[in-house]
Amino acid sequence: xxxxxxxxxxxxxxxxxxxxxxxxxxxxxxxxxxxxxxxxxxxxxxxxxxxxxxxxxxxxxxxxxxxxxxxxxxxxxxxxxxxxxxxxxxxxxxxxxxxxxxxxxxxxxxxxx
Amino acid sequence: xxxxxxxxxxxxxxxxxxxxxxxxxxxxxxxxxxxxxxxxxxxxxxxxxxxxxxxxxxxxxxxxxxxxxxxxxxxxxxxxxxxxxxxxxxxxxxxxxxxxxxxxxxxxxxxxxxxxx
Numbered sequence: 001x002x003x004x005x006x007x008x009x010x011x012x013x014x015x016x017x018x019x020x021x022x023x024x025x026x027x028x029x030x031x032x033x034x035x036x037x038x039x040x041x042x043x044x045x046x047x048x049x050x051x052x053x054x055x056x057x058x059x060x061x062x063x064x065x066x067x068x069x070x071x072x073x074x075x076x077x078x079x080x081x082x083x084x085x086x087x088x089x090x091x092x093x094x095x096x097x098x099x100x101x102x103x104x105x106x107x108x109x110x111x112x113x
Numbered sequence: 114x115x116x117x118x119x120x121x122x123x124x125x126x127x128x129x130x131x132x133x134x135x136x137x138x139x140x141x142x143x144x145x146x147x148x149x150x151x152x153x154x155x156x157x158x159x160x161x162x163x164x165x166x167x168x169x170x171x172x173x174x175x176x177x178x179x180x181x182x183x184x185x186x187x188x189x190x191x192x193x194x195x196x197x198x199x200x201x202x203x204x205x206x207x208x209x210x211x212x213x214x215x216x217x218x219x220x221x222x223x224x225x226x227x228x229x230x
Binding site: 033040043098 | 155162222
């Protein structure tokens with residue numbers, strides 16, 4: 001099935017640094033979602049974006065819905081050790097409860113002290 | 114918030130046997146649930162859409178006779194891996210969305226790690 005391309009694939013940063021990652025698609029989506037997955041767990045929703053150009057924050061996290069509707073980015077400010085994990089973007093075309101999500105390839109984040 | 118529970122969290126089975134994984138929406142009713150498979154260091158790949166009271170919809174390349182899905186109630190969907198083989202070893206995750214919630218985000222279960230020996 002289709003996957004969205006995320007970059008970088010992985011990153012090692014120091015505690016306190018800011019992090020940026022992005023997600024691109026060859027097709028448009030009407031909703032962009034960002035999830036974090038810890039080892040051995042299911043993904044947990046971080047931010048949901050509903051409109052092109054929208055910029056949304058959730059604590060130290062900020063995400064934007066690209067104007068073209070084909071991309072999105074996620075920023076994490078002042079990273080802390082518990083930010084370690086895999087971050088996935090996901091695109092959704094329709095909005096009903098039966099609408100499928102298409103996931104990105106993931107960005108693995110490691111935070112060093 | 115919406116809670117999705119998966120059981121078991123891990124299972125080891127012998128090659129050739131069948132394994133059933135349960136996915137429950139604890140505080141909402143879900144007419145649709147989704148089953149994903151995730152191999153190590155890879156992303157989530159949608160396997161099938163589980164529809165309450167009707168047949169599941171499988172993604173291309175997923176064998177419906179091998180991965181049996183039953184969604185007999187509005188709060189329970191089951192995935193049965195039949196005649197499991199080592200290549201079926203993976204992390205299986207279900208998800209659903211509470212229609213009462215404003216966010217379009219889906220809630221995921223905590224996953225089931227299947228190891229076939």
